[in-house]
Amino acid sequence: MAFSSRGLVLLTLGAAGLWAAFELRLDPRDLVPSDGGMVMARELFSRAWSPALAYEAADVPAGTRPLLLKALEAARLTVVFAAAAISLSLVCGGILGFFASTAWWVGDQTGGAKVGWSRHGVRPVVYGVARLIIALMRSVHELLWAVLLLAAFGLSQLSAVIAIAIPYSGTFAKVFSEMLDEAPRDSAVALRSAGASSSQIFLFGLLPRALPDMSAYAFYRFECALRSSAILGFFGYPTLGYYIAASFENLYYGEVWTYLYTLVLLVVVADWWSGALRRRLVLA
Amino acid sequence: MSERGASFRLDGVSVTFGETAALREVNLEIKPGEAVGFVGPSGSGKTTLLRLLNGAVRPTSGTVEVNGEALTSLSPRQLRSLRSRVATVHQDLSLVPNLRVMRNVLLGRLGRLSLLSTFRLLFLPPRSEVLRVHKILERVGIGEKLYQRTDQLSGGQRQRVAIARALYQEPSALLPDEPISSLDPARSRDTMGLLIELSRETGITLCVSLHDLEVAREFVPRLIGLRRGKVAFDRLTEELTSEDFRELYDLAEDEMLDGV
Numbered sequence: 001m002a003f004s005s006r007g008l009v010l011l012t013l014g015a016a017g018l019w020a021a022f023e024l025r026l027d028p029r030d031l032v033p034s035d036g037g038m039v040m041a042r043e044l045f046s047r048a049w050s051p052a053l054a055y056e057a058a059d060v061p062a063g064t065r066p067l068l069l070k071a072l073e074a075a076r077l078t079v080v081f082a083a084a085a086i087s088l089s090l091v092c093g094g095i096l097g098f099f100a101s102t103a104w105w106v107g108d109q110t111g112g113a114k115v116g117w118s119r120h121g122v123r124p125v126v127y128g129v130a131r132l133i134i135a136l137m138r139s140v141h142e143l144l145w146a147v148l149l150l151a152a153f154g155l156s157q158l159s160a161v162i163a164i165a166i167p168y169s170g171t172f173a174k175v176f177s178e179m180l181d182e183a184p185r186d187s188a189v190a191l192r193s194a195g196a197s198s199s200q201i202f203l204f205g206l207l208p209r210a211l212p213d214m215s216a217y218a219f220y221r222f223e224c225a226l227r228s229s230a231i232l233g234f235f236g237y238p239t240l241g242y243y244i245a246a247s248f249e250n251l252y253y254g255e256v257w258t259y260l261y262t263l264v265l266l267v268v269v270a271d272w273w274s275g276a277l278r279r280r281l282v283l284a
Numbered sequence: 285m286s287e288r289g290a291s292f293r294l295d296g297v298s299v300t301f302g303e304t305a306a307l308r309e310v311n312l313e314i315k316p317g318e319a320v321g322f323v324g325p326s327g328s329g330k331t332t333l334l335r336l337l338n339g340a341v342r343p344t345s346g347t348v349e350v351n352g353e354a355l356t357s358l359s360p361r362q363l364r365s366l367r368s369r370v371a372t373v374h375q376d377l378s379l380v381p382n383l384r385v386m387r388n389v390l391l392g393r394l395g396r397l398s399l400l401s402t403f404r405l406l407f408l409p410p411r412s413e414v415l416r417v418h419k420i421l422e423r424v425g426i427g428e429k430l431y432q433r434t435d436q437l438s439g440g441q442r443q444r445v446a447i448a449r450a451l452y453q454e455p456s457a458l459l460p461d462e463p464i465s466s467l468d469p470a471r472s473r474d475t476m477g478l479l480i481e482l483s484r485e486t487g488i489t490l491c492v493s494l495h496d497l498e499v500a501r502e503f504v505p506r507l508i509g510l511r512r513g514k515v516a517f518d519r520l521t522e523e524l525t526s527e528d529f530r531e532l533y534d535l536a537e538d539e540m541l542d543g544v
Binding site: 186187189190191192193194195196197199200203204205208209211212 | 338340363364365366367368369371372374376377378379380381382383391392394395396397399402406449450453
């Protein structure tokens with residue numbers, strides 16, 4: 001019996017899925033909640049339509065900021081952490097991505113003769129090291145980095161920012177380098193035939209072709225960073241996640257929804273804003 | 285160089301890419317300010333010939349001289365400088381689509397600038413340069429497009445941006461590769477008329493490759509027919525007979541049958 005290679009791939013994937021389900025003893029009956037769980041779930045979801053507009057606790061100390069203001073402040077800090085992390089990642093990822101792009105390091109931009117010292121063994125080393133660093137940064141999730149950095153430096157703002165920035169820099173570097181490598185080369189060829197140097201060709205022939213994609217991707221990662229930054233609240237940073245966890249533990253389900261909706265709103269606004277910017281993006 | 289136009293001289297030039305011979309034993313002389321057309325079926329070596337003149341392709345044997353200097357003797361720096369004076373207009377135009385027209389034209393000057401001055405020219409162009417770009421765009425008929433994004437222009441307009449970029453190089457020779465291959469007949473004539481006028485006005489040497497024989501005969505005073513990498517004829521257009529052209533293409537058909 002002859003399988004097409006595609007059929008073989010599908011079959012393998014299917015078999016892997018079945019094996020994993022069997023190994024984990026996945027049982028649909030587990031989805032039926034226990035009685036207590038059912039009560040809790042019902043309570044939580046019943047509040048979805050009526051998020052709290054004021055604190056649910058009976059005795060709120062005088063002078064406490066109103067709930068909605070607190071949610072807004074948490075949202076603001078979520079944005080601040082995300083913005084700091086993304087800015088740092090853009091710098092680090094941009095630099096690493098440059099070193100990891102074959103467009104620059106392997107041959108020259110037009111596929112012609114290799115130039116200067118890059119021919120003499122330095123290039124593959126730099127390229128290889130850049131790729132290795134990227135793989136290391138990306139293989140550990142930001143939450144795990146947060147755990148590590150918290151253990152090392154304690155609850156400092158900087159360790160939160162760095163925890164997000166490490167995997168994000170790696171991802172930026174990987175994606176940016178691929179975008180540079182895949183950018184159309186025709187304008188690079190044209191600049192070369194007009195006598196431009198390699199660095200001019202890279203900066204003005206290749207980079208502008210990749211920039212729209214690169215900025216669109218950066219905006220998308222900013223949305224991801226918002227979610228990451230919110231989640232870091234679970235470790236005690238004053239972002240939305242902190243309040244979501246706290247209210248949930250205190251069984252203030254209305255407040256949970258208030259904070260959740262704030263997060264949703266934040267992501268929606270960021271999405272709308274980045275969409276508007278992307279459409280207007282004319283390279284200056 | 286005191287003369288505005290560049291001169292070219294090819295002496296027994298052959299170019300082979302791997303097994304395939306793109307050009308064989310080509311001898312050619314092009315005088316300063318001359319307008320020359322390369323015609324022939326596709327694959328006959330027109331593009332390779334243009335690329336030789338710009339130093340983008342090295343001859344496998346023979347010598348290419350520009351203004352009396354052999355290209356092989358040039359240092360990389362001199363080659364860069366030569367390329368900045370011999371302006372190619374690529375068939376696919378090779379503009380940066382998401383840049384404004386002005387910046388695409390400014391990019392023509394890269395060959396003579398340091399990295400730092402490139403930044404300055406592109407991001408803080410002095411008024412005088414903006415005016416010069418505008419003047420060139422006016423000359424090629426799209427002055428009002430100065431600040432438009434290049435990808436918003438029509439095919440014919442983009443063609444003019446590519447020509448403007450080449451002109452901004454202040455070249456001594458202009459090498460458009462199939463400049464009218466993607467234009468409708470009316471725009472083809474406009475573009476060819478513009479190229480011939482430009483070369484007459486400024487004394488720039490013009491070497492243009494064309495597949496449209498009718499247009500070539502109408503506009504270009506000297507035609508060089510290429511077939512299978514060899515020069516089939518090299519004559520003033522008025523001296524050429526229909527027989528010459530038929531031979532150029534009939535033979536090509538035979539060759540295609542041979543190839544099957």
